[in-house]
Amino acid sequence: MEKMQLYPPGCRVLVAEDAIAGYGLAHPWKLHRIPPLDGFLERLPENAECLYVHDVAVLPDRRGGVARDYVAGIAELAPASGIATLALVSVYATRPLWEHLGFRAVTADGDLRAKLACYGEGATYMLHDLAAT
Numbered sequence: 490m491e492k493m494q495l496y497p498p499g500c501r502v503l504v505a506e507d508a509i510a511g512y513g514l515a516h517p518w519k520l521h522r523i524p525p526l527d528g529f530l531e532r533l534p535e536n537a538e539c540l541y542v543h544d545v546a547v548l549p550d551r552r553g554g555v556a557r558d559y560v561a562g563i564a565e566l567a568p569a570s571g572i573a574t575l576a577l578v579s580v581y582a583t584r585p586l587w588e589h590l591g592f593r594a595v596t597a598d599g600d601l602r603a604k605l606a607c608y609g610e611g612a613t614y615m616l617h618d619l620a621a622t
């Protein structure tokens with residue numbers, strides 16, 4: 490709810506074939522930083538460096554192209570905020586999917602590594618350089 494208020498254009502109900510298929514949440518953030526997992530953001534950072542994709546979830550029977558369209562949609566939003574990078578934490582073995590969509594795994598520094606550990610094994614911080622596409 491808070492993220493919708495802070496950055497409404499990044500928070501979308503995803504639709505496939507005229508039916509609700511899922512949702513996506515993204516907001517401006519700093520590079521190599523992960524927002525608090527369950528806490529409030531309180532405010533968006535000044536001089537944001539990326540659009541951070543906080544969550545994307547698609548109903549099992551509606552999957553196929555929905556996440557791709559969401560990423561394409563927020564990629565269009567980014568330049569208006571002076572942002573050229575999308576970021577996310579890949580979980581649940583979704584890394585190949587995000588790589589397919591243009592994200593690349595980034596080596597995490599100590600602080601980032603500690604935060605990633607809270608997401609479980611295999612959590613990977615990934616960036617998508619929009620200027621490279």
Ligand SMILES: CC(C)(COP(=O)(O)OP(=O)(O)OC[C@H]1O[C@@H](n2cnc3c(N)ncnc32)[C@H](O)[C@@H]1OP(=O)(O)O)[C@@H](O)C(=O)NCCC(=O)NCCS
Nearest residue numbers: 545546547552553554555556557578579580581585586589
């Ligand atoms: C992850 C999730 C959002 C993907 O939704 P989706 O609508 O099925 O994703 P898309 O079909 O748009 O996938 C994007 C692309 O990645 C491809 N892809 C999917 N799995 C892949 C894999 N294992 N390896 C390589 N590419 C893969 C798709 O074929 C698609 O390619 P296309 O754009 O050429 O058609 C959905 O499976 C989900 O809700 N999972 C549970 C929640 C979750 O894991 N969220 C993400 C947390 S990081």
